[in-house]
Amino acid sequence: METHLNPLPFFFSIFFTIYVIAYFLLFRNWSPKIRPEAASCAISFAHGTPAVFLASGAILSDAGRGFASPNSDLQNLVLDYSIAYFLMDLLHYLIFFPSDLLFIAHHLVTLFVFVTCRYLVSHGAYAILVLLILAEVTSFCQNVWTLARARRADVEFADRVYNILSPPFYVLYSIVRGFVGPYFLYKMGEFFFNGGAETVIPTWVWMSWIFVVAAAISVSILWITNLWVELYRERSSKLEKKGR
Template identity: 70%
Template sequence: MYLIIYLLAYFGVFRNWDPKLRPEASSCLISFAHGTPAVILASLAVKTQLSNRGFASPNSNFQNMVLEYSIAYFLMDLVHYLIFFPSDVLFIGHHLATLFVFATCRYLVIHGAFAILVLLVLAEVTSFCQNTWTLASARKGDLGSASRLYQVLSPPFYVFYSIVRGFAGPLFVYEMGAFYLSGAADNVIPRWLWVSWMIVVVTAIGVSIMWIANLWVELFRDRNEKVEEKLQ
Protein backbone atom coordinates (compact mmCIF):
# COMPACT_ATOMS: atom_id res chain seq x y z
CA MET A 1 0.00 0.00 0.00
CA TYR A 2 2.73 2.45 0.99
CA LEU A 3 4.74 1.61 -2.11
CA ILE A 4 1.72 2.36 -4.32
CA ILE A 5 1.08 5.66 -2.51
CA TYR A 6 4.74 6.61 -2.86
CA LEU A 7 4.80 5.86 -6.59
CA LEU A 8 1.53 7.75 -7.15
CA ALA A 9 3.00 10.71 -5.29
CA TYR A 10 6.33 10.65 -7.11
CA PHE A 11 5.01 10.13 -10.63
CA GLY A 12 1.60 11.75 -10.22
CA VAL A 13 0.85 14.19 -7.43
CA PHE A 14 4.30 15.83 -7.40
CA ARG A 15 5.35 15.19 -11.00
CA ASN A 16 5.65 18.94 -11.70
CA TRP A 17 7.78 19.64 -8.63
CA ASP A 18 11.52 20.16 -8.74
CA PRO A 19 13.16 16.70 -9.03
CA LYS A 20 15.15 17.47 -5.89
CA LEU A 21 11.95 18.00 -3.90
CA ARG A 22 9.87 15.12 -5.26
CA PRO A 23 11.37 12.36 -3.06
CA GLU A 24 10.84 14.32 0.17
CA ALA A 25 7.32 15.32 -0.89
CA SER A 26 6.49 11.69 -1.71
CA SER A 27 7.80 10.64 1.69
CA CYS A 28 5.48 13.22 3.26
CA LEU A 29 2.51 11.74 1.43
CA ILE A 30 3.09 8.23 2.77
CA SER A 31 3.60 9.82 6.18
CA PHE A 32 0.17 11.45 5.81
CA ALA A 33 -1.22 7.99 5.04
CA HIS A 34 0.42 6.56 8.15
CA GLY A 35 0.39 9.28 10.82
CA THR A 36 -3.22 10.16 11.56
CA PRO A 37 -4.62 6.65 10.84
CA ALA A 38 -1.93 5.21 13.13
CA VAL A 39 -2.95 7.59 15.92
CA ILE A 40 -6.61 6.59 15.55
CA LEU A 41 -5.88 2.86 15.28
CA ALA A 42 -3.37 2.86 18.15
CA SER A 43 -5.77 4.82 20.38
CA LEU A 44 -8.56 2.37 19.64
CA ALA A 45 -6.25 -0.60 20.21
CA VAL A 46 -5.28 0.78 23.62
CA LYS A 47 -8.77 1.85 24.72
CA THR A 48 -10.77 -1.15 23.49
CA GLN A 49 -8.43 -3.81 24.87
CA LEU A 50 -9.12 -3.14 28.54
CA SER A 51 -7.48 -6.37 29.70
CA ASN A 52 -4.26 -5.52 27.85
CA ARG A 53 -3.61 -2.06 29.26
CA GLY A 54 -0.29 -2.62 30.96
CA PHE A 55 3.41 -2.25 30.20
CA ALA A 56 3.90 -6.04 30.29
CA SER A 57 0.50 -7.19 29.05
CA PRO A 58 0.21 -9.60 26.10
CA ASN A 59 -0.52 -8.08 22.71
CA SER A 60 -4.02 -8.40 21.32
CA ASN A 61 -4.59 -9.22 17.66
CA PHE A 62 -5.72 -5.66 17.06
CA GLN A 63 -2.58 -4.27 18.69
CA ASN A 64 -0.42 -6.55 16.55
CA MET A 65 -2.22 -5.32 13.44
CA VAL A 66 -1.44 -1.70 14.33
CA LEU A 67 2.21 -2.60 14.89
CA GLU A 68 2.31 -4.26 11.47
CA TYR A 69 0.71 -1.20 9.90
CA SER A 70 3.51 0.96 11.26
CA ILE A 71 6.24 -1.57 10.45
CA ALA A 72 5.12 -1.43 6.81
CA TYR A 73 5.38 2.36 6.78
CA PHE A 74 8.82 2.53 8.36
CA LEU A 75 10.12 -0.15 5.98
CA MET A 76 8.87 1.84 2.98
CA ASP A 77 10.27 5.12 4.26
CA LEU A 78 13.56 3.40 5.09
CA VAL A 79 13.84 2.26 1.46
CA HIS A 80 13.12 5.85 0.42
CA TYR A 81 16.03 7.16 2.51
CA LEU A 82 18.41 4.41 1.42
CA ILE A 83 17.74 5.23 -2.24
CA PHE A 84 17.52 9.03 -2.22
CA PHE A 85 19.32 10.09 0.97
CA PRO A 86 21.81 7.34 1.87
CA SER A 87 24.00 9.83 3.74
CA ASP A 88 21.19 10.83 6.12
CA VAL A 89 22.47 8.61 8.91
CA LEU A 90 20.19 10.18 11.53
CA PHE A 91 16.90 9.29 9.84
CA ILE A 92 18.13 5.89 8.66
CA GLY A 93 19.24 5.09 12.20
CA HIS A 94 15.91 6.34 13.57
CA HIS A 95 13.93 4.11 11.23
CA LEU A 96 16.09 1.06 11.93
CA ALA A 97 15.79 1.58 15.69
CA THR A 98 12.02 2.09 15.45
CA LEU A 99 11.66 -1.05 13.35
CA PHE A 100 13.68 -2.96 15.95
CA VAL A 101 11.30 -1.88 18.73
CA PHE A 102 8.14 -2.56 16.76
CA ALA A 103 9.33 -5.89 15.30
CA THR A 104 10.58 -7.30 18.61
CA CYS A 105 7.37 -6.26 20.35
CA ARG A 106 5.25 -7.82 17.60
CA TYR A 107 7.19 -10.95 16.69
CA LEU A 108 9.68 -11.76 19.47
CA VAL A 109 8.04 -11.22 22.87
CA ILE A 110 4.45 -10.44 21.75
CA HIS A 111 4.06 -8.37 24.91
CA GLY A 112 4.28 -4.68 25.73
CA ALA A 113 2.27 -3.32 22.80
CA PHE A 114 0.35 -1.03 25.16
CA ALA A 115 3.48 1.03 25.87
CA ILE A 116 4.68 0.97 22.28
CA LEU A 117 1.30 2.08 20.92
CA VAL A 118 1.02 4.96 23.39
CA LEU A 119 4.48 6.06 22.23
CA LEU A 120 3.27 5.70 18.64
CA VAL A 121 0.36 8.04 19.38
CA LEU A 122 2.70 10.59 20.95
CA ALA A 123 5.09 10.33 18.00
CA GLU A 124 2.48 10.56 15.25
CA VAL A 125 -0.10 12.96 16.70
CA THR A 126 1.98 15.85 15.36
CA SER A 127 2.67 14.22 11.98
CA PHE A 128 -0.16 15.92 10.05
CA CYS A 129 1.06 19.36 11.10
CA GLN A 130 4.67 18.40 10.56
CA ASN A 131 4.12 17.04 7.05
CA THR A 132 2.08 20.09 6.06
CA TRP A 133 4.81 22.32 7.50
CA THR A 134 7.51 20.33 5.66
CA LEU A 135 5.75 20.63 2.29
CA ALA A 136 5.18 24.35 2.83
CA SER A 137 8.84 24.76 3.80
CA ALA A 138 9.95 22.98 0.62
CA ARG A 139 8.03 25.43 -1.61
CA LYS A 140 8.20 28.63 0.44
CA GLY A 141 11.00 29.99 -1.73
CA ASP A 142 9.08 29.89 -5.01
CA LEU A 143 5.41 29.82 -4.02
CA GLY A 144 3.75 32.70 -2.19
CA SER A 145 0.93 30.63 -0.71
CA ALA A 146 3.45 28.08 0.61
CA SER A 147 5.50 30.86 2.20
CA ARG A 148 2.42 32.32 3.91
CA LEU A 149 1.31 28.88 5.12
CA TYR A 150 4.79 28.21 6.49
CA GLN A 151 4.82 31.49 8.42
CA VAL A 152 1.31 30.98 9.83
CA LEU A 153 1.78 27.32 10.69
CA SER A 154 5.25 27.45 12.24
CA PRO A 155 4.44 28.94 15.71
CA PRO A 156 1.42 26.71 16.54
CA PHE A 157 3.20 23.65 15.15
CA TYR A 158 6.27 24.39 17.27
CA VAL A 159 4.11 24.84 20.39
CA PHE A 160 2.17 21.61 19.74
CA TYR A 161 5.34 19.65 19.03
CA SER A 162 7.08 21.08 22.10
CA ILE A 163 4.22 20.08 24.40
CA VAL A 164 4.02 16.53 23.04
CA ARG A 165 7.74 15.80 22.76
CA GLY A 166 8.95 17.99 25.59
CA PHE A 167 6.38 17.18 28.29
CA ALA A 168 3.89 14.39 27.50
CA GLY A 169 6.50 12.10 25.94
CA PRO A 170 9.10 12.31 28.73
CA LEU A 171 6.40 11.89 31.39
CA PHE A 172 5.13 8.66 29.84
CA VAL A 173 8.65 7.37 29.25
CA TYR A 174 9.45 8.00 32.93
CA GLU A 175 6.44 5.89 33.96
CA MET A 176 7.44 3.22 31.46
CA GLY A 177 11.03 3.13 32.71
CA ALA A 178 9.97 3.02 36.36
CA PHE A 179 7.76 0.01 35.66
CA TYR A 180 10.45 -1.90 33.78
CA LEU A 181 13.10 -1.08 36.40
CA SER A 182 10.87 -2.64 39.04
CA GLY A 183 11.39 -5.99 37.30
CA ALA A 184 7.66 -6.55 36.86
CA ALA A 185 8.10 -7.30 33.15
CA ASP A 186 11.24 -9.43 33.28
CA ASN A 187 9.33 -12.71 33.00
CA VAL A 188 7.81 -11.76 29.61
CA ILE A 189 10.13 -9.04 28.25
CA PRO A 190 13.84 -9.84 28.74
CA ARG A 191 15.81 -7.13 30.50
CA TRP A 192 18.17 -6.63 27.56
CA LEU A 193 15.18 -5.99 25.31
CA TRP A 194 13.34 -3.42 27.40
CA VAL A 195 16.64 -1.69 28.10
CA SER A 196 17.13 -1.49 24.32
CA TRP A 197 13.61 -0.09 23.94
CA MET A 198 14.27 2.55 26.56
CA ILE A 199 17.55 3.58 24.93
CA VAL A 200 15.82 3.98 21.55
CA VAL A 201 12.90 5.94 23.01
CA VAL A 202 14.99 8.24 25.20
CA THR A 203 17.37 8.94 22.32
CA ALA A 204 14.48 9.69 19.95
CA ILE A 205 12.89 12.10 22.42
CA GLY A 206 16.24 13.79 23.07
CA VAL A 207 16.85 14.31 19.35
CA SER A 208 13.29 15.61 18.91
CA ILE A 209 13.78 18.13 21.71
CA MET A 210 17.04 19.36 20.17
CA TRP A 211 15.36 19.61 16.74
CA ILE A 212 12.43 21.70 17.96
CA ALA A 213 14.74 23.83 20.12
CA ASN A 214 16.79 24.70 17.03
CA LEU A 215 13.60 25.61 15.17
CA TRP A 216 12.55 27.93 18.00
CA VAL A 217 15.97 29.61 17.89
CA GLU A 218 15.68 30.11 14.12
CA LEU A 219 12.15 31.49 14.45
CA PHE A 220 13.11 34.07 17.06
CA ARG A 221 16.25 35.01 15.13
CA ASP A 222 14.25 35.58 11.94
CA ARG A 223 11.63 37.60 13.82
CA ASN A 224 14.33 39.76 15.43
CA GLU A 225 15.99 40.36 12.08
CA LYS A 226 12.70 41.49 10.56
CA VAL A 227 12.07 43.85 13.45
CA GLU A 228 15.55 45.32 13.09
CA GLU A 229 15.03 45.80 9.35
CA LYS A 230 11.81 47.73 9.97
CA LEU A 231 13.51 49.97 12.52
CA GLN A 232 16.34 50.88 10.17
Protein backbone atom coordinates in the same frame (compact mmCIF):
# COMPACT_ATOMS: atom_id res chain seq x y z
CA MET B 1 -7.84 -25.49 9.39
CA GLU B 2 -7.87 -21.71 9.91
CA THR B 3 -4.91 -19.77 8.54
CA HIS B 4 -3.87 -16.25 9.35
CA LEU B 5 -2.17 -14.28 6.61
CA ASN B 6 0.44 -11.73 7.66
CA PRO B 7 -0.91 -8.28 6.66
CA LEU B 8 2.59 -6.75 6.52
CA PRO B 9 3.15 -7.29 2.76
CA PHE B 10 -0.30 -5.86 2.03
CA PHE B 11 0.34 -2.74 4.13
CA PHE B 12 3.77 -2.30 2.53
CA SER B 13 2.23 -2.49 -0.94
CA ILE B 14 -0.20 0.28 0.03
CA PHE B 15 2.57 2.62 1.16
CA PHE B 16 4.68 1.72 -1.88
CA THR B 17 1.76 2.53 -4.20
CA ILE B 18 1.08 5.85 -2.46
CA TYR B 19 4.76 6.77 -2.71
CA VAL B 20 4.93 5.96 -6.44
CA ILE B 21 1.72 7.89 -7.18
CA ALA B 22 2.95 10.88 -5.18
CA TYR B 23 6.39 10.89 -6.78
CA PHE B 24 5.38 10.34 -10.41
CA LEU B 25 1.95 12.01 -10.51
CA LEU B 26 1.04 14.22 -7.56
CA PHE B 27 4.39 16.01 -7.32
CA ARG B 28 5.61 15.45 -10.89
CA ASN B 29 5.99 19.20 -11.52
CA TRP B 30 8.05 19.81 -8.38
CA SER B 31 11.80 20.18 -8.42
CA PRO B 32 13.66 16.84 -8.51
CA LYS B 33 15.43 17.95 -5.34
CA ILE B 34 12.24 18.08 -3.27
CA ARG B 35 10.04 15.48 -4.99
CA PRO B 36 11.39 12.59 -2.87
CA GLU B 37 10.76 14.51 0.37
CA ALA B 38 7.25 15.40 -0.81
CA ALA B 39 6.54 11.75 -1.65
CA SER B 40 7.80 10.78 1.80
CA CYS B 41 5.34 13.27 3.29
CA ALA B 42 2.56 11.61 1.28
CA ILE B 43 3.11 8.21 2.89
CA SER B 44 3.53 9.93 6.26
CA PHE B 45 0.07 11.48 5.79
CA ALA B 46 -1.25 7.98 5.11
CA HIS B 47 0.40 6.60 8.22
CA GLY B 48 0.53 9.29 10.92
CA THR B 49 -3.04 10.36 11.69
CA PRO B 50 -4.59 6.95 10.89
CA ALA B 51 -2.01 5.35 13.20
CA VAL B 52 -3.08 7.67 16.02
CA PHE B 53 -6.71 6.60 15.72
CA LEU B 54 -5.91 2.93 15.11
CA ALA B 55 -3.50 2.77 18.05
CA SER B 56 -5.97 4.58 20.32
CA GLY B 57 -8.71 2.14 19.37
CA ALA B 58 -6.41 -0.85 19.88
CA ILE B 59 -5.43 0.38 23.35
CA LEU B 60 -8.96 1.25 24.48
CA SER B 61 -10.38 -2.06 23.25
CA ASP B 62 -7.97 -4.02 25.48
CA ALA B 63 -9.42 -4.19 28.99
CA GLY B 64 -6.27 -5.80 30.35
CA ARG B 65 -3.86 -3.25 28.90
CA GLY B 66 -0.63 -2.57 30.74
CA PHE B 67 3.09 -2.14 30.19
CA ALA B 68 3.65 -5.91 30.10
CA SER B 69 0.26 -7.14 28.90
CA PRO B 70 0.09 -9.55 25.95
CA ASN B 71 -0.51 -7.96 22.57
CA SER B 72 -4.05 -8.15 21.26
CA ASP B 73 -4.70 -9.00 17.60
CA LEU B 74 -5.69 -5.42 16.89
CA GLN B 75 -2.55 -4.10 18.54
CA ASN B 76 -0.44 -6.44 16.41
CA LEU B 77 -2.27 -5.19 13.33
CA VAL B 78 -1.37 -1.59 14.16
CA LEU B 79 2.24 -2.61 14.74
CA ASP B 80 2.32 -4.28 11.31
CA TYR B 81 0.85 -1.13 9.78
CA SER B 82 3.62 0.99 11.29
CA ILE B 83 6.35 -1.53 10.45
CA ALA B 84 5.25 -1.39 6.80
CA TYR B 85 5.40 2.42 6.80
CA PHE B 86 8.86 2.62 8.35
CA LEU B 87 10.17 -0.04 5.95
CA MET B 88 8.89 2.00 3.00
CA ASP B 89 10.29 5.26 4.34
CA LEU B 90 13.61 3.56 5.13
CA LEU B 91 13.75 2.41 1.51
CA HIS B 92 13.11 6.02 0.48
CA TYR B 93 16.07 7.25 2.52
CA LEU B 94 18.39 4.47 1.35
CA ILE B 95 17.66 5.34 -2.29
CA PHE B 96 17.50 9.14 -2.22
CA PHE B 97 19.37 10.16 0.94
CA PRO B 98 21.87 7.39 1.76
CA SER B 99 24.13 9.87 3.56
CA ASP B 100 21.38 10.91 5.99
CA LEU B 101 22.61 8.52 8.64
CA LEU B 102 20.58 10.08 11.46
CA PHE B 103 17.21 9.37 9.84
CA ILE B 104 18.32 5.95 8.62
CA ALA B 105 19.44 5.07 12.15
CA HIS B 106 16.15 6.44 13.54
CA HIS B 107 14.12 4.22 11.24
CA LEU B 108 16.24 1.16 11.95
CA VAL B 109 15.95 1.44 15.73
CA THR B 110 12.25 2.25 15.48
CA LEU B 111 11.76 -0.88 13.40
CA PHE B 112 13.75 -2.81 16.00
CA VAL B 113 11.32 -1.72 18.73
CA PHE B 114 8.21 -2.51 16.67
CA VAL B 115 9.50 -5.84 15.36
CA THR B 116 10.67 -7.12 18.76
CA CYS B 117 7.37 -6.12 20.35
CA ARG B 118 5.32 -7.67 17.55
CA TYR B 119 7.27 -10.79 16.63
CA LEU B 120 9.74 -11.58 19.43
CA VAL B 121 8.06 -11.02 22.79
CA SER B 122 4.38 -10.42 21.79
CA HIS B 123 3.97 -8.28 24.90
CA GLY B 124 4.21 -4.58 25.68
CA ALA B 125 2.26 -3.21 22.71
CA TYR B 126 0.37 -0.89 25.05
CA ALA B 127 3.54 1.07 25.84
CA ILE B 128 4.81 1.02 22.25
CA LEU B 129 1.47 2.18 20.84
CA VAL B 130 1.20 5.04 23.33
CA LEU B 131 4.65 6.14 22.21
CA LEU B 132 3.48 5.78 18.60
CA ILE B 133 0.53 8.05 19.33
CA LEU B 134 2.81 10.65 20.90
CA ALA B 135 5.16 10.45 17.93
CA GLU B 136 2.44 10.72 15.28
CA VAL B 137 -0.05 13.12 16.84
CA THR B 138 1.96 16.01 15.40
CA SER B 139 2.65 14.33 12.05
CA PHE B 140 -0.16 16.02 10.08
CA CYS B 141 1.03 19.49 11.08
CA GLN B 142 4.64 18.49 10.51
CA ASN B 143 3.96 17.20 7.00
CA VAL B 144 2.04 20.32 6.00
CA TRP B 145 4.83 22.43 7.51
CA THR B 146 7.49 20.40 5.68
CA LEU B 147 5.77 20.78 2.30
CA ALA B 148 5.22 24.49 2.87
CA ARG B 149 8.84 24.97 3.88
CA ALA B 150 10.03 23.14 0.77
CA ARG B 151 8.10 25.49 -1.53
CA ARG B 152 8.16 28.75 0.44
CA ALA B 153 10.95 30.25 -1.68
CA ASP B 154 8.99 30.01 -4.94
CA VAL B 155 5.30 29.90 -3.88
CA GLU B 156 3.86 32.82 -1.91
CA PHE B 157 1.00 30.75 -0.49
CA ALA B 158 3.47 28.16 0.81
CA ASP B 159 5.43 30.91 2.52
CA ARG B 160 2.27 32.21 4.21
CA VAL B 161 1.32 28.71 5.38
CA TYR B 162 4.83 28.18 6.73
CA ASN B 163 4.82 31.48 8.65
CA ILE B 164 1.34 30.93 10.10
CA LEU B 165 1.79 27.27 10.96
CA SER B 166 5.30 27.37 12.44
CA PRO B 167 4.52 28.81 15.93
CA PRO B 168 1.53 26.58 16.79
CA PHE B 169 3.26 23.52 15.34
CA TYR B 170 6.39 24.25 17.38
CA VAL B 171 4.32 24.71 20.55
CA LEU B 172 2.42 21.44 20.06
CA TYR B 173 5.59 19.54 19.19
CA SER B 174 7.42 21.00 22.20
CA ILE B 175 4.64 19.98 24.59
CA VAL B 176 4.36 16.44 23.24
CA ARG B 177 8.07 15.70 22.81
CA GLY B 178 9.39 17.84 25.63
CA PHE B 179 6.92 17.04 28.43
CA VAL B 180 4.33 14.32 27.72
CA GLY B 181 6.79 11.95 26.04
CA PRO B 182 9.45 12.13 28.77
CA TYR B 183 6.81 11.69 31.49
CA PHE B 184 5.40 8.56 29.85
CA LEU B 185 8.93 7.21 29.32
CA TYR B 186 9.61 7.78 33.02
CA LYS B 187 6.49 5.78 34.01
CA MET B 188 7.43 3.07 31.53
CA GLY B 189 10.99 2.87 32.87
CA GLU B 190 9.75 2.85 36.46
CA PHE B 191 7.55 -0.16 35.72
CA PHE B 192 10.24 -2.13 33.92
CA PHE B 193 13.08 -1.34 36.32
CA ASN B 194 10.89 -2.51 39.21
CA GLY B 195 10.63 -5.93 37.55
CA GLY B 196 7.09 -5.62 36.28
CA ALA B 197 7.83 -7.46 33.04
CA GLU B 198 10.63 -9.83 34.02
CA THR B 199 8.62 -12.98 33.23
CA VAL B 200 7.42 -11.96 29.76
CA ILE B 201 9.85 -9.38 28.31
CA PRO B 202 13.61 -10.08 28.53
CA THR B 203 15.65 -7.40 30.25
CA TRP B 204 17.75 -6.66 27.15
CA VAL B 205 14.58 -6.04 25.13
CA TRP B 206 12.88 -3.56 27.45
CA MET B 207 16.18 -1.84 28.23
CA SER B 208 16.80 -1.38 24.51
CA TRP B 209 13.29 0.07 24.17
CA ILE B 210 14.00 2.59 26.94
CA PHE B 211 17.33 3.55 25.38
CA VAL B 212 15.91 3.95 21.87
CA VAL B 213 12.96 6.05 23.02
CA ALA B 214 15.14 8.23 25.25
CA ALA B 215 17.53 8.84 22.35
CA ALA B 216 14.64 9.64 19.98
CA ILE B 217 13.12 12.10 22.44
CA SER B 218 16.51 13.76 22.97
CA VAL B 219 17.02 14.21 19.22
CA SER B 220 13.46 15.57 18.88
CA ILE B 221 14.07 18.12 21.64
CA LEU B 222 17.30 19.21 19.97
CA TRP B 223 15.53 19.50 16.59
CA ILE B 224 12.65 21.62 17.89
CA THR B 225 15.05 23.79 19.90
CA ASN B 226 16.98 24.57 16.74
CA LEU B 227 13.74 25.43 14.96
CA TRP B 228 12.72 27.82 17.76
CA VAL B 229 16.11 29.54 17.46
CA GLU B 230 15.72 29.74 13.68
CA LEU B 231 12.22 31.20 14.02
CA TYR B 232 13.41 33.78 16.53
CA ARG B 233 16.19 34.86 14.22
CA GLU B 234 13.84 35.11 11.22
CA ARG B 235 11.28 37.19 13.13
CA SER B 236 13.99 39.41 14.66
CA SER B 237 15.48 40.02 11.22
CA LYS B 238 12.09 41.01 9.79
CA LEU B 239 11.48 43.42 12.67
CA GLU B 240 14.89 45.01 12.13
CA LYS B 241 14.18 45.51 8.43
CA LYS B 242 10.80 47.10 9.19
CA GLY B 243 12.42 49.42 11.72
CA ARG B 244 14.89 50.81 9.21
